[in-house]
Amino acid sequence: MNSQQNSNQNNKQGNNNPDSRNPAATATENPEQTREIICIACPVGCHLQVMFRGGLAKDASPDPDTIAITGNRCPRGEIYGREEVLAPTRMVTTTIPVAGSSFARRVPVRTTGPIPVARIPDLLTQLHAMELHAPLARGQVLLTVEGSENSDNEAIQVVTSHRA
Amino acid sequence: MTEYTLDAAVIGGGAAGMSAAKALVDAGCTTALVEREQTLGGILLQCIHNGFGVHEFKEELTGPEYAERWEDMVTPLAGPRGATIFTDTTVMELIPGSDEGGFTLVCVSPGSGFFHIRTRAVVLTAGCRERNRGNIRIPGTRPAGVYTAGLAQRMVNMEGCLPGKDAVIVGSGDIGLIMARRLVWSGCRVHGVVEIQPYPSGLTRNIVQCLNDFSIPLYLSHVVSRIHGRTRLEAVDITPLEEGRPDTAKTFTQACDNLLLSVGLIPSAELAREAGAQLNPLTGGPLVDCRLMSTVPGLFAAGNGLHVHDLVDYVSAEARRAGENAAAYLSGYQPARQIRLKPGSNIRYLVPGTLDPARPQPILFRPMIVKNGAILTLSLDGKIIKEQKKNHIQPSEMMQVDPAKLDLGNLELRPDSVLEVSLS
Amino acid sequence: MYTQLSPGQGMSADVAIVGAGVSGCAIARVLSAYKLDVILIDKEADVCFGTSKANSGIVHGGFHHNKKYLKTRLEIEGNLMFDRLHRELDFPFERRGILVAAMHEDELKHVEYLYQQGVDNGAIGIEMCSRSRMLELDPQLHSDCVGGLHAPGGGIIEPYRYGFSLAESAMKNGVEIVVNFPVARAEHSTAKGPNGQTTTLFAKNGTKVSAKWIINAAGLFADDLSRILGAEDFTITPRKGEYYLLDKLTRGAPRKVLFPVPSSISKGMLVIPTVEGTVLVGPTAEDILDKEDTATSGTMLDSIFDSARRLVPAIAMNDVITSFSGLRPAMDSGDFYIEPSKIQSNLIQVAGIQSPGLTASPAIGEYVKNLLKKQGCILEEKPDFDPFLERIPHLRDKTSFQSEELNQHDPGYSRIVCRCEKVSEAEIRSAVKAGHHTLDGIKFAARAGAGRCQGGFCTHRTIQIIHEETGIPLSHISKNGPGSEMFALPVGPPALLGTSPPAPKVSELEVSAPNAADQPGKSNQGGQA
Numbered sequence A: 001m002n003s004q005q006n007s008n009q010n011n012k013q014g015n016n017n018p019d020s021r022n023p024a025a026t027a028t029e030n031p032e033q034t035r036e037i038i039c040i041a042c043p044v045g046c047h048l049q050v051m052f053r054g055g056l057a058k059d060a061s062p063d064p065d066t067i068a069i070t071g072n073r074c075p076r077g078e079i080y081g082r083e084e085v086l087a088p089t090r091m092v093t094t095t096i097p098v099a100g101s102s103f104a105r106r107v108p109v110r111t112t113g114p115i116p117v118a119r120i121p122d123l124l125t126q127l128h129a130m131e132l133h134a135p136l137a138r139g140q141v142l143l144t145v146e147g148s149e150n151s152d153n154e155a156i157q158v159v160t161s162h163r164a
Numbered sequence B: 001m002t003e004y005t006l007d008a009a010v011i012g013g014g015a016a017g018m019s020a021a022k023a024l025v026d027a028g029c030t031t032a033l034v035e036r037e038q039t040l041g042g043i044l045l046q047c048i049h050n051g052f053g054v055h056e057f058k059e060e061l062t063g064p065e066y067a068e069r070w071e072d073m074v075t076p077l078a079g080p081r082g083a084t085i086f087t088d089t090t091v092m093e094l095i096p097g098s099d100e101g102g103f104t105l106v107c108v109s110p111g112s113g114f115f116h117i118r119t120r121a122v123v124l125t126a127g128c129r130e131r132n133r134g135n136i137r138i139p140g141t142r143p144a145g146v147y148t149a150g151l152a153q154r155m156v157n158m159e160g161c162l163p164g165k166d167a168v169i170v171g172s173g174d175i176g177l178i179m180a181r182r183l184v185w186s187g188c189r190v191h192g193v194v195e196i197q198p199y200p201s202g203l204t205r206n207i208v209q210c211l212n213d214f215s216i217p218l219y220l221s222h223v224v225s226r227i228h229g230r231t232r233l234e235a236v237d238i239t240p241l242e243e244g245r246p247d248t249a250k251t252f253t254q255a256c257d258n259l260l261l262s263v264g265l266i267p268s269a270e271l272a273r274e275a276g277a278q279l280n281p282l283t284g285g286p287l288v289d290c291r292l293m294s295t296v297p298g299l300f301a302a303g304n305g306l307h308v309h310d311l312v313d314y315v316s317a318e319a320r321r322a323g324e325n326a327a328a329y330l331s332g333y334q335p336a337r338q339i340r341l342k343p344g345s346n347i348r349y350l351v352p353g354t355l356d357p358a359r360p361q362p363i364l365f366r367p368m369i370v371k372n373g374a375i376l377t378l379s380l381d382g383k384i385i386k387e388q389k390k391n392h393i394q395p396s397e398m399m400q401v402d403p404a405k406l407d408l409g410n411l412e413l414r415p416d417s418v419l420e421v422s423l424s
Numbered sequence C: 001m002y003t004q005l006s007p008g009q010g011m012s013a014d015v016a017i018v019g020a021g022v023s024g025c026a027i028a029r030v031l032s033a034y035k036l037d038v039i040l041i042d043k044e045a046d047v048c049f050g051t052s053k054a055n056s057g058i059v060h061g062g063f064h065h066n067k068k069y070l071k072t073r074l075e076i077e078g079n080l081m082f083d084r085l086h087r088e089l090d091f092p093f094e095r096r097g098i099l100v101a102a103m104h105e106d107e108l109k110h111v112e113y114l115y116q117q118g119v120d121n122g123a124i125g126i127e128m129c130s131r132s133r134m135l136e137l138d139p140q141l142h143s144d145c146v147g148g149l150h151a152p153g154g155g156i157i158e159p160y161r162y163g164f165s166l167a168e169s170a171m172k173n174g175v176e177i178v179v180n181f182p183v184a185r186a187e188h189s190t191a192k193g194p195n196g197q198t199t200t201l202f203a204k205n206g207t208k209v210s211a212k213w214i215i216n217a218a219g220l221f222a223d224d225l226s227r228i229l230g231a232e233d234f235t236i237t238p239r240k241g242e243y244y245l246l247d248k249l250t251r252g253a254p255r256k257v258l259f260p261v262p263s264s265i266s267k268g269m270l271v272i273p274t275v276e277g278t279v280l281v282g283p284t285a286e287d288i289l290d291k292e293d294t295a296t297s298g299t300m301l302d303s304i305f306d307s308a309r310r311l312v313p314a315i316a317m318n319d320v321i322t323s324f325s326g327l328r329p330a331m332d333s334g335d336f337y338i339e340p341s342k343i344q345s346n347l348i349q350v351a352g353i354q355s356p357g358l359t360a361s362p363a364i365g366e367y368v369k370n371l372l373k374k375q376g377c378i379l380e381e382k383p384d385f386d387p388f389l390e391r392i393p394h395l396r397d398k399t400s401f402q403s404e405e406l407n408q409h410d411p412g413y414s415r416i417v418c419r420c421e422k423v424s425e426a427e428i429r430s431a432v433k434a435g436h437h438t439l440d441g442i443k444f445a446a447r448a449g450a451g452r453c454q455g456g457f458c459t460h461r462t463i464q465i466i467h468e469e470t471g472i473p474l475s476h477i478s479k480n481g482p483g484s485e486m487f488a489l490p491v492g493p494p495a496l497l498g499t500s501p502p503a504p505k506v507s508e509l510e511v512s513a514p515n516a517a518d519q520p521g522k523s524n525q526g527g528q529a
């Protein structure tokens, strides 16, 4: 692909007509047939087409056996695409107010690994309502995110990412 | 007035400053590290997301973690090992002495008032500042609610205060994208990111995880053309560009109560400029030679204070070189000759400006185009000496090439040789 | 410290001045030397937030207008009063001198005319200059200059700091300044006669101020206020002037105030050095309808800079750090209207104060005092009037040895908050203590946030300091008064799709309100400062 094509392709994102500006508004009630996602496993950013054989009903979770992925330039894209469709996860970072620190009013925190996307809103709501007390060391465990494990089956935790 | 005399001083205790100071101390130089804030770390402390340190630590750390790891390495160097760390201390003035290479730093801190540090070498690692509304000249009223993204990042992450409940972001660089997610996660809706270029300037990963995850529209080839609202921001006009010019007929209005500007960073080079260093108009930072030394002998620069970086790992590495080069300078090393480095096709700028064939160091440069499968070419006096395929290039991602691997010793070098870097 | 009335609260005085621009502040300060209760009222959160903060900041040299105008007579008188005021009040002021540069032989005719007018007006030291003398007086001038005029008595001033110091001096001598008080309604007591009648002014929230004498110094809104008071009917037309402010590291900073020679097509742009080392380019001149429309248009950017570069070639657009605009309160007569009202005997009108209002303001204060006296107001000097203000040292003006002394006095001087302008915490704290509780107020009073980063680095610190000094919660700290709170909400639960209320409407079709500024041709470029 040359640069011209690439930028044109990206440009589509900007030339949305008003209705499609909010993709959520256009979510169809009909079963979803394909979904386009961008691979982020490397900077090339392939546009992956994820096909759901037989269609995917609204709010249904996809069956791994009915998924086919195209558009990837290397095998990592396939792995990423499947994961992103079947069980998307993200790292979460935020800050929490801390009392009694001489230099900080809030302390940064992070999850020790990616957690299921669906758990993020509740976790953030919980974290933003907390208040901590200094002194805190980096890496101090604050809580365990229920129902999330890393590849070694260890529970994901929320830890401080700086002293306070 | 108290006065300290040391071999070298490092101005700014962010990622670059800590790395430069460590390199100087490791090379046996007594070194002052001066930081205006109470803690070392610089801008990293407000970048609470993860994605730092993949090269330096082979791990994905958050900004504060990356900073504290470095702090843990630098703090023990204080005292007998040769470092003196001044936090909560601002360098007000950098005065080059009359004898070549000497400097006086006029410092001020609430703890010790005004004092001087005298050194023979200085590494300037003062970071950068954000371009603001005046720099990009958005017309309209001047209400509350228009902030630079970095200020908003600081207020949200470190003070817990939101700029509003409905945002529009100008600029799709990584700071703008990361702020979009931060705002949504903190309770503020984001109604769009407006980018003047036809391509996003941030990493694809950030487009996906900071915009697409939240269905935030990205308006490419669009500009914010007017600001509305008397006391508080009420709306902005957004205008698409057709062939690079605003198509005013297609202007639409987006209601919002805050507008974050992520429209570029400029090295804080004021101290260098006041000390007499020449600036590079393309980077905004000082012009530097193969040693990362400015046109003022003994004054070195690195990190965002030299040119704006997107990867902190490159910052740490560049500053380590600046520290090592400053130590070499103090021990009397002078490059026997320097060959000029020249940006060729599709390269916006490159740093440093020259190469020491005896001690070749990495060349950092920024492409001007977006392309997959680009070819990087190095040519010496018009002869291609190396070609390399690059998977993907884009202007927002700084690139690096290491001429140490070029085997310069076997090439024929003239005193006026030019090494050109280009992309196609 | 300013007074802020709570709903239902009232105050009374002998004299109430409405409008705390430079006119109102100058009047208040003059009156503060007499045994009178004086209240100075403004609708904004701080003084000088109207026209008095956004202008060219020139102390004019007395040659632009004929002395048949009141404004010219007050300009000349006012100009001469600045040295003394500067000594007493310590605001930034320098007699840099003004040059009017002719770029063509034909233009010299007009320069000669201005020279003659200046001589007739009694402008001190005014001279005609050859090309070489012009270039010697300001080497930044374009070498095309063929000659011009030099008015050494002209100067530059920081208008808001000047206004702030007048207000502070007035307060020090007993004047009450009431802010956030927009006069919306007035009642006159029935008792007639100069000493019998009192007038009560009401703000929207029911707070009130009553006084025997009212002075209308409401700037752009003087016509509205006159109607509210049941006095003369006149009209004030706002004329917008737009400026660009250049970084102090610009290579185009002139030494003198530089005027081009106005042509029939355009009055041209001025290039004005400021006391703080930045440079102003402007102003445009454009009649508009809305008295609060200080929007900048950006449409004339190129022609503004072209025009400025004809005076100073080194002016570069890259040096722009911000732009702003101010509104001249123009009246048809083209002159100041400073007279006792013929309808309300206890009212003095101070209206139509357009350029050179800043220059004239010290004289306006004296002039209004004399009118009051003529109207029967009894003025008895206060024995304890103190014309001097304590000097607040600024770190940026000091050498490091002087700074060390400051630090021993107050360690707050050694914590730098605004790095671009070298403003210390101590300076910001004293500005807050003086009554400036908004970010704009702090910017004008202490320069924190006025430099090249425009507050990118220091805003969070300034907010914190205002909070510490006043106890105002962080979420209530505003840019320039109620409604402009900076960071009003705390971090809370995420605003994820589906969980949040619907997004505000995107008005695709509803084209944004047409703005005069956007219509080329409607504005004539250039204007007097």
Ligand SMILES: Cc1cc2nc3c(=O)[nH]c(=O)nc-3n(C[C@H](O)[C@H](O)[C@H](O)COP(=O)(O)OP(=O)(O)OC[C@H]3O[C@@H](n4cnc5c(N)ncnc54)[C@H](O)[C@@H]3O)c2cc1C
Binding pocket: B011, B012, B013, B014, B015, B016, B017, B034, B035, B036, B037, B041, B042, B043, B044, B047, B050, B051, B052, B053, B089, B090, B091, B092, B125, B126, B127, B128, B153, B174, B175, B178, B268, B302, B303, B304, B305, B309, B310, B311, B312, B313, B315
């Ligand atoms: C929002 C944002 C997101 C980023 N995201 C990533 C990412 O995901 N991954 C990644 O690898 N990189 C990222 N970066 C880039 C990287 O973090 C920065 O480039 C790097 O931290 C810059 O370090 P520095 O030391 O050059 O500058 P800074 O961190 O700015 O340090 C400069 C220091 O100098 C001090 N200073 C300045 N002037 C003076 C003076 N006169 N006297 C005393 N002290 C002074 C300042 O207080 C400051 O502490 C991001 C940057 C930003 C801004």
Ligand SMILES: Cc1cc2nc3c(=O)[nH]c(=O)nc-3n(C[C@H](O)[C@H](O)[C@H](O)COP(=O)(O)OP(=O)(O)OC[C@H]3O[C@@H](n4cnc5c(N)ncnc54)[C@H](O)[C@@H]3O)c2cc1C
Binding pocket: C018, C019, C020, C021, C022, C023, C024, C025, C041, C042, C043, C044, C047, C048, C049, C050, C051, C052, C053, C054, C055, C056, C057, C058, C059, C060, C181, C182, C183, C184, C217, C218, C219, C220, C221, C222, C225, C239, C240, C241, C242, C283, C326, C327, C328, C329, C353, C354, C355, C356, C357, C358, C359, C360, C528, C529
């Ligand atoms: C672009 C421009 C450039 C200029 N350049 C120069 C120059 O270089 N030199 C010079 O000498 N002059 C200059 N002038 C003129 C000068 O700025 C003005 O003459 C002067 O500032 C007028 O001051 P003022 O106090 O009369 O009015 P303002 O500063 O407008 O003050 C009026 C005040 O009244 C308040 N107010 C209004 N209505 C009410 C109400 N109902 N209740 C309570 N308060 C109310 C407002 O909030 C405001 O603070 C310039 C003007 C402009 C616009």
Ligand code: SF4
Binding pocket: A039, A040, A041, A042, A043, A044, A045, A046, A071, A072, A073, A074, A075, A076, A077, A078, A080
């Ligand atoms: S599919 Fe492979 S090449 Fe394409 S973006 Fe993903 S990792 Fe990169």
